[in-house]
Structures are given as structure tokens and as C-alpha cells.
Amino acid sequence: MDLQTYTDLPLDERAAFELACARRGFAPMHFDVSSTEDIIDGHSERLVTIRRGCWTQSYRADRPGQWIHQFEADLVCRLFK
Template identity: 65%
Template sequence: MQTTVLRYTDLPIGDRAAFELVCARHGFAPAHFDVSIHADSADSTHERLVTVRRGGWAQSYYDHHGQWVRQFEADLTCRFFK
């Protein structure tokens, strides 16, 4: 299994816009976070794993059709990344 690591700017435009909106709603900018996406280049049916890091904190989310942004927002609401 070979995985490809993508960055925030490689996200689909809809995911990128949703991420930016969530960040702004909670007083952050996308630059405050390091976002990496791990995708299996050999198997497009498997979902991507999105990892968000800030400082010493990191959280990974499975990309269930953009659901990772909602999970990320829930973590921001719980102040996980503060």
C-alpha cells in the first residue's frame, strides 16, 4: 500500500471553503493549523485520513464525504486545539 500525502491546498474547493469558514467562526485562520491528507493512491475506494495539527495537539479524522470538517469543528468547540 502506497500512500500519498497531500496538503491543505490540495483539498477539494468545497472542503477548503468549509475548513476556512469553521476556522473563522472560532477565531482562527487556516494558517494556524497544519493539515495533511493521507490517501491510498492504489485504492480510491478507501477514504482519506485527514490529520490536523496545532502546536503539540493533533487529531485525525476519516473523510466520510466531508464529515471531517464537522468533527474538526466539534473539537474546536470543545477547545481541543487551544
């Protein structure tokens, strides 16, 4: 398992995350973002975890941009209040 921080994310994902935050009135610094990557049977599985206060949500990063769309949907639903 390889633990990565926000700054370790690919540049395009960071830019998309920052844009999603801005559209919903947040800044990236409002969140603690980490990512783990496991190699299982030669297949890479990535999980991105977002924390804010007592709220935590994890997203699978199987497809490019997938977790960012799910994160923004959670912002719309006010999951991270």
C-alpha cells in the same frame, strides 16, 4: 499512500474548513493540514490530519464534509487550545 497538503484538498473542503476556523476565531494558517489516501481492496480511504502546536487529531473523510464537522466540534471543545 498519497500525502496531500492543505492546498491539495478539494476547493469545497478548503472553503468549509476556512469557514469553520473563522466561526471559532481561528485562521487556516493556525493549523497544519494534511491528507492521506490509501487504496485498500479497491476501496479508497482518506484520513485528514490537523496539527496545531503539540495537538494533533486525525479525521476519517468517508463522507463529504464529515471531517470538517468533527474538526469544528473539536474547536468548540477547545481541543486545539
